[in-house]
Amino acid sequence: MMKGQTGATGRPHMTSTHYSIFSVLREALRGHTGWGPAWRNAEPKPDYDVVIIGGGGHGLSTAYYLAKNYGPLRIAVLEKGWIGGGNVGRNTTIVRSNYLLPGNIPFYELSMKLWEGLEQDLNYNAMVSQRGVLNLYHSDAQRDAFARRGNAMRLHGVDAVLLDQAAVRKMVPFLDFDNGRFPIHGGLLQPRGGTVRHDAVAWGYARGADRLGVDIIQNCEVKGFIRDGGRVTGVETSRGLIGAKKIAMAVAGSSSRVAAMAGLRLPIESHVLQAFVTEGLKPFIDGVVTFGAGHFYISQSDKGGLVFGGDLDGYNSYAQRGNMPVVEDVCEGGMALMPRIGRVRLLRHWGGIMDMSMDGSPIIDKTPVDGLYLNSGWCYGGFKATPASGYCFAHLIARDAPHPVAAAYRLDRFATGHAIDEKGMGPQPNLH
Amino acid sequence: MADHILTPSSAFMDWHPPATPKLAASARETLTMASFAAARGKEQALREAISAAYGAVLPKSAGRVEAGGIAFVWAGPDQWLAITEHEGARDLEAELKEKLTGIASVVDQSDSRVVVRISGSRARSVLAKGVPIDLHPRAFAPGSVAITHASHVGIILWQVDDAPTYEAAMFRSYADSFAHWLFEAAAEYVSAQP
Amino acid sequence: MRIACPHCGERSLDEFLYSGDATVKRPDFAGTTAMDDFVTYTFERTNPPGPHRELWYHAAGCHAWLVVTRNVSTHAVASVELARDVALAAKSATKDSAS
Missing domain, CATH: 3.50.50.60 (FAD/NAD(P)-binding domain)
Incomplete structure (x- = not known):
């Protein structure tokens, strides 16, 4: 336990308790009056x-x-x-290591491994949830590209599974599989990917x-x-x-x-990226799903809200708010992928500033x-x-x-x- | 080698336009159209040539004039679209090329674009569903032109009269997508007709 | 955010394509420092948080290239000029200083 140790600053730590079932029980009996701040x-x-x-x-x-x-x-x-x-x-809380290039895969896989041990390491519940990240493909060419990506991942020791349409149907039956323009032929799944609070x-x-x-x-x-x-x-x-x-x-x-x-x-420009959260719904999307024919990705938070987003607005911005064309574009992508979300109400939406490198x-x-x-x-x-x-x-x-x-x-x-x-x-x- | 004879066909696969007193649409597929742009330094010469040949003053900004049965539509900086009916095999490209030799480049657009006419008291409401510009009479009136898009399809839009009647010119290959949007946007007014 | 195209008037953002920083100038490819100059020109940006001069293309409109001065922290557009006019003014300024 860290409590009572002397830190590198030479000053004793007076704050946070080690979190465990025992500390929760103890505090439950004391009316939760003994929790200190998590940090100074x-x-x-x-x-x-x-x-x-x-x-x-x-x-x-x-x-x-x-x-x-x-x-x-x-x-x-x-x-x-x-x-x-x-x-x-x-x-939008997504974690994954489904990259293609040698400069990227080992780095993001190290990150994934650190996520997997993070809660024990930090003694903190970060709600690491390896619910899977599924990238859909909509054409033979895209399947081949995803097969290549999946192979690159596996050669680097990362998990990747190429799914056909039947397997995707089993996971997410409510998608618009037979959409005339963007039929869903299958997907590349990283089972260890997921979300973290x-x-x-x-x-x-x-x-x-x-x-x-x-x-x-x-x-x-x-x-x-x-x-x-x-x-x-x-x-x-x-x-x-x-x-x-x-x-x-x-x-x-x-x-x-x-x-x-x-x-x-x-070698950086600042750009705005918007994201969206809906009202809470009963659980129906297990993992993270990304549309391969447009820019749209979605998952469902533990509170039930659908968390989704799409493309950058596309112009330099430090404003932390975006504009309507991308809102429309994201919603069109969502409707093409899963028309059933059309009547879900949006709870909130925001824009964040991205360090876009060259x-x-x-x-x-x-x-x-x-x-x-x-x-x-x-x-x-x-x-x-x-x-x-x-x-x-x-x-x-x-x-x-x-x-x-x-x-x-x-x-x-x-x-x-x-x-x-x-x-x-x-x-x-x-x-x- | 066999002769390949091309016969004209409609740009629309599925054409079931609204036809009510308050809202009607029709496709104008029998037009002859040509675009023209002034050669460098020949803007004034072009204006004079068009004025001499047709009695038309070319609009300097987004606008449309009609003269001698031909509509001249502003189609971007220093370029225009000339449109008329294809009567008696009239060929605007050939006609303009002859009249504008050395002062403008002229390109036939007859088979590249389709014009859709939308009219009636509901026309403005229908267009407003897909066009991101202000169509209120104080902003857009007969003679006005806008190059814009309707539900992702690029169009040149102009107003013909106060009915109001609008026309939208678009590339042929997008015509069916435009029609699909138009009929869906029009549906509430068509089914609501008494 | 709307952009007032000098030809078409104020239009919705979805008619335009963004083409980045308008202040970077293509260097002289024959200069002795051309290699470094092109790296700077291609990859480095000032990326200021306030007024930003940038290129926009009126793709779903009149097809004009525009130089827009916009505050990227508020999205307020201060001015819109035709890129052609900006280029011609720069050209004549160079000519004047050379003569």
């Missing part, structure tokens, strides 16, 4: 070994794995808003990092970098100057503006500025990457060398011709 609301200290900018999923997991695997280190996570208030709480991921990592002595500092906006020659030595924040030996950026959605403070111009793949690398590390370009696939992103970023920060499964995510890969372009769209961020 830390005050900034004058300096740290590592300052991580961004208290989202990736920043918190970076802090957690840095403290766990490379400590003792004095680590702070600076969050402009509050924990769980950014993109980690603004996504997104805020619980942020809270779980925050608690885990806090228990290892990490200072999580909320309402702390970075306003600039302090430099000494070619090196960063700290950050100016809304809560004063904070010195650091190393500074790590994990601010996907805002990477360009934070990097600009350090004089960097990134090849659709992320960047985990050192920057040309000494002491400054970059984790960015997650496009709309950042949530599933949360554990591996932090795991590999922590490795990079601690060792000054990339983790082997993230070695391809270099900042200079565009200049050297090593782009990782899963979609084959070229440098058009809105098409990835």
Whole structure:
């Protein structure tokens, strides 16, 4: 148990209880009066070994794995808003590792394996649910492409099953299989894929990092970098100057503006992606289903709401809200796939800002500025990457060398011709 | 080698237009059409040639004029569509090419586009279901033209009269999709007829 | 968000295609730094959170290319110009400075 241990900061931890059936029983008998906060609301200290900018999923997991695997280190996570208030709480909660390219598969599979052990590791219920991710195909050519993808996955030790129409019918009988334009011929299933409760991921990592002595500092906006020659030595924040030996950026959605403070111009555009949740319904969609003939994907949350989304709006945006044409497009995709959702009422819908990189793949690398590390370009696939992103970023920060499964995510890969372009769209961020 | 004789056929596979006093649709498939665009620096010469030949003043922006039985429809910056009935095997492409030699490029559009006419007091309500522009009389009136789309099908839309009567020109291969949308949009007004 | 096309008037977003940052300029392919210049031109973007000059194509309308200045944090469109006019103005400005 962590309780009573002395953290790397030299201060005893007074907060969170170890969660177990016994603590639940004990608290039930005490009227739940003994639960402490899951993590401390830390005050900034004058300096740290590592300052991580961004208290989202990736920043918190970076802090957690840095403290766990490379400590003792004095680590702070600076969050402009509050924990769980950014993109980690603004996504469709899907986890999968059904990638095609060698630069991607081992990374996302590491992430999947970390998801599988996450709750035990963090002692936190993140509602990891491996309910399966099914990508539908609608033509012979698309089946062949999915067979290739499935083979690539299996060659990398990832689970993949190519299903014919009868097998898909058995799983999701209510789809419009005989649609004149987009008949469903089958699907590529990753049984280990699924969903994870997104805020619980942020809270779980925050608690885990806090228990290892990490200072999580909320309402702390970075306003600039302090430099000494070619090196960063700290950050100016809304809560004063904070010195650091190393500074790590994990601010996907805002990477360009934070990097600009350090004089960097990134291969990234910010775009808005919308997502939707309906009223709660009785369970009828077991896993995650994606339409292969348009941009639409759907799953059902444990509360019963249908969670679905589609394509980017397609223009640069920091506005956290989208426009009607994509709403219409997503709904048309949904109606083509499963007409029965036509009369379901929408409960809420939102827009999140994506760090769209020029090849659709992320960047985990050192920057040309000494002491400054970059984790960015997650496009709309950042949530599933949360554990591996932090795991590999922590490795990079601690060792000054990339983790082997993230070695391809270099900042200079565009200049050297090593782009990782899963979609084959070229440098058009809105098409990835 | 056998002779391949092409016979004209309708662009519509399934054509059952509304025909009520408040809403009627018809397909105009016997038109001759040609598009033309001024050669570089010849905009003024083109205007003068059209004016001399047909007595028409070409609209500078989205608009439509009729002169000598021909409708001139603005079809984008510095380009127009000329439309008339195919009577007596009239061929607008040949006619315009002769009159506009050296001042404009002329391309036959007769077999590329179909014009659908929609009229009656319900026409505006039906179009409003698929066209993302304001069709209120203060914004769109006889003589107005808009290049836009209706339920994903690209169209050039214009208003002919105050009935109101509208016409939409679209590529032939999309005509059936357009008709499918139109009949579905019109259904409530057709079945509601007393 | 609606865009006022100089030819067609204010139109719905679904008539337009987005074509990205209008401030990047194709470098001289014969220059001594052409390789680096093309990497910058092709892949790097300023991606500012405020006003952004960008190219739009009126695909389902008059087919004009437009240069739109838009605040990407609010989606408010400040101005819409024909890309042709912008290009011609840039060309004549270059000519003036050369003479």
